[in-house]
Amino acid sequence: MLSDQNLNVNKAMPYDYVFIGMGASNGLMLLEFIKRGYHQTKRIAVIESQHKNTNDKTYCFWSSPNDTIVQDLSSIISHQYQFVQTNTNKVQSIQDQPYYCIKSIDFYNLLHATIASHPIDKFDGQVAYLNPLPDCIEIVFEQQVITGTIVFDSRPPVFTKELHNQSxxxxxxxxxxxxxxxxxxxxxxxxxxxxxxxxxxxxxxxxxxxxxxxxxxxxxxxxxxxxxxxxxxxxxxxxxxxxxxxxxxxxxxxxxxxxxxVLKQQASIDKRIINMGARANLIKPTTGYGFKKMHAFAAAFENPAQAPITKARFLFYDHLLLIILIRWPNLGKKIFTALFQNNTIQRIFTFLDEKSGVSEEVKIFASLPIIPFLKACVIYLTSYIKKSYLFTVGCMLAYFLLNLVSPNVAAWFGYTCLIAGLLVVGIPHGAVDHLLLTSKKFNLLKFVVQYLLIIAAYFMVWQWFPVFSLLLFIAYSAFHFGESEMVEMQVSMHSFAQKAYAFALGLSILLLIIFLHLNESILVLNNMQGVSDFVATLNLFQYKNIVIAVSGVLLMPLWWISKKTCLFLVGILLLGTQMPLMLAFGLYFVGSHSVNAWGHIAGKLKIAPKKLYLESLPFNVGALLIFLLFFYLQQTNPQLIQSYAAVFFVFLACVSLPHIILMHLFYKKEN
Ligand SMILES: Cc1cc2nc3c(=O)[nH]c(=O)nc-3n(C[C@H](O)[C@H](O)[C@H](O)COP(=O)(O)OP(=O)(O)OC[C@H]3O[C@@H](n4cnc5c(N)ncnc54)[C@H](O)[C@@H]3O)c2cc1C
Structure with missing residues (x-):
């Protein structure tokens, strides 16, 4: 970063709107602003790194002649076509949706003229970074700083490719x-x-x-x-x-x-910075068309509900085609030839505009070579959908099938899966806590002693204040589960509302598991010394339906944040209702929470999973020994803790307290 002394800081009032880049997306937005007369009351600035005086591309799109994009840009549409020949097929009419072309130089010249003839400040320069302040955003470029209230950022996106390139x-x-x-x-x-x-x-x-x-x-x-x-x-x-x-x-x-x-550039955490164009994922992955969508995005500025959004199923279709084109590029010709031969151009345009209905899409896919798409589906399911999701749902479905034959075999199978999951990732994800602290003064021995002291202290608190300890355990576990789900969905945890939702999300997951297994949960609670009287006074059954309903409502926002996570969580919670409490909770704990956290730690510390597992081994073994110690205590002093299930929960509570504190600090630092 440059120090303030080196920067020419413009101390004037912040601009109302600052456009970073003046290419397609921001150009269309600026024209929309002028159309709406914003320049008459708002201060607008533009920063562009290039002269934009060459015809570097041609923007083409199909559209109805009555659409606003055609009306708005009619002065610079250089060509339009009423007919199309796709591949080597016969010529088809597209008079209802002609194909329009705009030379980029005409578009840039229109923007130059618009900026020159309106009160808009134009800066030449390459934006280096943005610095969000409480009352404005600082935009730093070429030794200069200007400030803006809203920033439209059209710098090209930076994608981090997946490990095994699927898309x-x-x-x-x-x-x-x-x-x-x-x-x-x-x-x-x-x-x-x-x-x-x-x-x-x-x-x-x-x-x-x-x-x-x-x-x-x-x-x-x-x-x-x-x-x-x-x-x-x-x-x-x-x-x-x-x-x-x-x-x-x-x-x-x-x-x-x-x-x-289909990789996504994440939206800015700061809502005052609006990603635009390619940076806002407005270019269709399989065609490269995006100009029409960018116009629609600009037109919906005052009414975001009308902004174009890509439905999940179209992203899925794009993903399948990308998998095919990456793995079997020679099949592209065969697939597109079949597409154009067996479908009218109108049907194809509607499909590419992502405005087709499911029945039309079925017709399109039925007209294509099916085998490559089925193979792509398998690759998608096994690599794009997380293996942990497949493992968890697979275990649950296998459990139900076995249960039809023999409940004992099903139980044996379910607990074997759970123990395997705990050994592979459940316990290890909490056994690398020593790596989460990166302080230079870090001392492993001191760390372990402090860690064990917290566990021991909390264990004592459990003995003296069991109800308080239980409620505390539920509260911090809720936050911890919610926090890791939020990080997994790449939702920031900066604002109070986001933290509150993380807590609500984790709490709803826990409460759903508890209240959908209320009989068993009460049995476990009754086995905890000092808790049973408290539970008896509550009469939890009278709140059962309301707690389930409220928890379900709290899960709903997930649908808008990440459909995949929402479907998975709701799926395993519902399937879990047909399993014993321990399995339902354990499979969530392993299959979702632990796998997510393991991935976050490995990813952010940049340590290969195998090496991370080796790092976890000593503490893994240590955790297992403590677990065994609880069982020993249970054997030798049945009064202390009376049931295995209760042991399991008290053990989890004690061990997880320092882990949860460290993970929270880790997430906070790395965000
Ligand atoms: C050759 C080509 C042809 C295309 N043809 C079509 C087509 O026919 N139809 C269609 O729908 N789509 C087409 N596209 C896809 C897409 O519509 C265009 O890429 C479109 O220009 C993307 O708009 P944008 O605003 O995201 O990026 P751009 O139009 O590239 O605008 C970004 C602007 O930001 C500036 N900039 C970048 N970094 C900085 C910085 N740090 N500081 C300041 N300024 C910066 C750049 O100089 C540029 O002017 C085409 C793309 C290409 C590459």
């Missing part, structure tokens, strides 16, 4: 704007995705956009993990153009590359 490849292209000797082109018709071209073990196709009867843009596009080589593209284009049109001259060249991925 990241590139759409790269190289095109010639050419002039033909003869006038052979139909200016009403463009050619989309013509696969009659060398594939070279990638998915490659040609676009052809006529500008005049003797002029067009011919573009070779590759979907692949590598970008297209320019010399190779020139050779292929030359052969293709000569074969199709004969002699030609080159007017201009165009090249580009768009990431194709």
């Amino acid at each position: 990241y490849l590139l759409q790269s292209f190289f095109g010639y704007h050419i002039r033909l000797q003869d006038s052979k082109l139909n200016v009403d018709t463009f050619q989309m995705m013509n696969f009659d071209v060398d594939q070279s073990n990638y998915t490659q196709f040609v676009y052809n956009l006529p500008y005049a009867s003797n002029e067009c843009l011919v573009e070779l596009t590759r979907f692949g993990v590598d970008t297209i080589d320019i010399d190779y593209a020139k050779k292929i284009l030359d052969e293709k153009i000569k074969a199709q049109f004969g002699a030609y001259e080159i007017v201009a060249e165009e090249e580009g590359c768009i990431p194709m991925t």
Whole structure:
């Protein structure tokens, strides 16, 4: 970071709106602002790192002629096509949704003129970083600082690729704007995705956009993990153009590359910083189209409910196609050929706009080679859906099947799975607490002594104040479970409301497990010395339905935060109702909480899971010994703690207190 002395800090009032970048998304938003007259009352600034004076791309989209995007941008739409030829199929009419093209230079010139003719401050420079302050956001660029109340950030996203790439490849292209000797082109018709071209073990196709009867843009596009080589593209284009049109001259060249991925750039934690364009995940992973969505996003600025959102099932379809294109790139031609051969262009446009219904989507998938999609589904399920989810749900389903045959075998199987899970991840995730502290003064012996003292002290407190200890255990466990779920869903824990929801989420999970097994829970509680009288006075059964209903409601926001997490949690809680309490709780504890926390620790400390497991071994063994000690105490002094289940919970309570404190500090520090 630069120190304040080196920076030219503009101490004026913060701008109401600051646009970082003036490309497609922010340009469309700025035009929307001008349309709405915001410039008359608001202070607006733009920071752009480039001159934007070359025609570096062509923005194309299909749309109804009455749509606002066509109306808004009519002055710079350079071409529109009423007909399309997909692949080598016959020409189809698209008069209800023509294909429009805008040269980026025309768009940039419109933005330059708009900025020059309105009270908008323009800064040239590369934004280095943003610094959120309580009353404004500082934007630091090229030794300067300006401040803004709302910031539209269109800097390109930075993706962290997955370990085993399932969803990241590139759409790269190289095109010639050419002039033909003869006038052979139909200016009403463009050619989309013509696969009659060398594939070279990638998915490659040609676009052809006529500008005049003797002029067009011919573009070779590759979907692949590598970008297209320019010399190779020139050779292929030359052969293709000569074969199709004969002699030609080159007017201009165009090249580009768009990431194709379902990986997400996270929204900013600070709601005053709004991600835009590619950074807001508005580019469709499998097509690279995003301009129309960016316009819709800008148009919905005052009414976010109308902002375009990608439904989960479309993300799933995109994911399947990306898996196929990465693993079996030569299948791309076969799949797209079938798509265009067996479906009308209207159906395809609606599908790509993510506005189709499920029945239309079934028809589309039925028209495609099914085997690659089934294989992609298997890869998706086994790699994209977390293995722990599959393990947990798999154990539960196997338990139910075995239960039909023999309840004893089912119980044996269920507890074996639970113990295996506890040994593999449940206990180890709490046995690396010594790695969570990174202080230079760290002393392992002192750490272990302090850790054990907290456990022992809490154990004593359990003996003297069992009710208080129980309530405390439930409270901090609730926060801990909720906190790890929030971190897993990449929700920040900065505000009080977020912390409160983490607590509510964890509490609802715990209460659902307890109240959906109320008889067993009461049995366990009754076995804890000093707790049974308290439980008897409460008459928990009279609150059962209300607690379950309220807890269910508290889980609902999960649907909007992470559908996958919501489905998994609700699924295992519901399946758990048909299992004994210990299994229901244990499988949640192992399959969700411990696996998540293990992943957070390994990820943030950048330690390979195997090495982390080795690091956990001494404390793992230590935890097992303490556990055995409890059983020994139970044998030798039955008055102390009377049942195995009670032992299990008291043990968990004591061991988890220092762990929970350390994990909270770890999450807080690493956030
Ligand atoms: C060659 C090409 C062709 C495309 N064609 C189409 C198409 O036909 N149809 C379609 O729907 N989509 C198309 N896309 C996809 C997408 O619509 C465009 O990439 C679009 O430009 C993305 O908009 P954006 O605002 O996210 O990024 P950009 O348009 O790239 O704008 C970002 C701006 O931020 C500036 N910037 C970056 N970093 C900083 C910084 N640190 N400080 C200040 N300024 C910064 C950049 O200079 C740039 O001007 C195409 C993409 C490419 C690459």
